[in-house]
Amino acid sequence: MYWIKVLILCCLSQCLFSSGDIHKKMNNTDSSIYKKLQYQIGQLGNISASFTQTIKKSNNTTSKTTGNLCIKKPDFFRWEVLSPEYDLTCYQNKKTWHYNARLKQVIIRDNPHINNILFNLFLNKKNISKILKQYHLSESNTQSNQWHIQLKAKQKNTPFKNLAITFKSNQLYRIYSQTADDEITITLDTIDILSDTSKLPGIHYPKEVDILDYTKQK
Numbered sequence: 001m002y003w004i005k006v007l008i009l010c011c012l013s014q015c016l017f018s019s020g021d022i023h024k025k026m027n028n029t030d031s032s033i034y035k036k037l038q039y040q041i042g043q044l045g046n047i048s049a050s051f052t053q054t055i056k057k058s059n060n061t062t063s064k065t066t067g068n069l070c071i072k073k074p075d076f077f078r079w080e081v082l083s084p085e086y087d088l089t090c091y092q093n094k095k096t097w098h099y100n101a102r103l104k105q106v107i108i109r110d111n112p113h114i115n116n117i118l119f120n121l122f123l124n125k126k127n128i129s130k131i132l133k134q135y136h137l138s139e140s141n142t143q144s145n146q147w148h149i150q151l152k153a154k155q156k157n158t159p160f161k162n163l164a165i166t167f168k169s170n171q172l173y174r175i176y177s178q179t180a181d182d183e184i185t186i187t188l189d190t191i192d193i194l195s196d197t198s199k200l201p202g203i204h205y206p207k208e209v210d211i212l213d214y215t216k217q218k
Contacts, residue, residue, distance in 0.1 A: 033137040037149055040167055046072040046194040047171075056183040069118070069188075072197050077119050080201075089114055090203040095215060097203040106205055108213045117163075117177050118186060134158045145169045 048070040056062045067081040075094065081087040086101040091114055098107045135151035135158075151163035164176040174187045194200075 030137045033139050033149060036139070037137070037165070040147070040170070041172075043170065044172060046197050047191050048194055049188045049191040052187045052189055054185045054187075058181050070194075070201055071118075072194065072200060076200060077114065077116075078201055078203075079114075079116055079119075088203065088205070089116070091119070092200075092202065099203065099205040099209070101205075104206075104209045106203075106209050106211045108211070108215055110215050117175055117184065135163065146173070 048068065050068050051066065053065045053067075054062060055064075064084075065081050066083045067079070069080065070076070070078040075092065077089075077091040079089045088097075088099040088101075090097045094111060096109045096111070096114060099105070100107075134155065135153055138150045138152070140148045140150075145168060147167045149165045151160075151165075153161050160177050160179055162176070162178040164174075165172070166174040166176075168174075171191050172188060174185065176186075177184045
């Protein structure tokens with residue numbers, strides 16, 4: 001589950017990619033699509049959105065969660081699950097807070113400890129170059145206002161067999177990932193551009209919770 005949640009949104013600018021090493025390992029088609037993807041992601045701004053996440057297991061069981069997310073470049077990420085059970089993960093000031101309402105527990109860690117494909121693909125600078133080196137890229141226009149990028153693993157030992165990213169009207173719309181055990185689809189249902197980022201939603205939880213602060217255990 002770590003790899004499933006670790007890869008959702010917006011800190012990709014020109015400095016996010018180290019193009020030299022990546023392009024050496026890409027063919028001309030991969031390199032062309034990569035440049036377009038780099039530009040498209042670089043145009044994305046700070047956003048808040050509602051999402052629907054569907055997970056299909058290898059035994060054909062399916063689960064669905066809904067909630068809200070908020071991303072501010074370069075280092076703020078908030079993933080709030082509202083249904084079926086409340087759960088909150090927030091990364092800011094180089095720390096990660098995770099509140100589990102069912103366990104009544106808050107865990108605080110240094111640096112990113114987030115299992116979310118959107119976070120790793122769009123905010124985690126160290127992972128993006130590794131990811132792209134491991135995949136062949138192809139593209140299609142499923143509709144006039146949609147651009148679809150397919151990433152197919154070059155080898156069997158990659159964490160994801162397949163990835164797919166869809167943009168709709170120049171905004172991120174859907175991300176699909178497939179592992180040996182799961183297929184995960186995250187769809188952004190509504191997206192709002194954050195014009196004022198001075199008042200971002202943070203981490204909120206009841207007073208009656210157990211707090212495990214690993215940032216102090218050094």
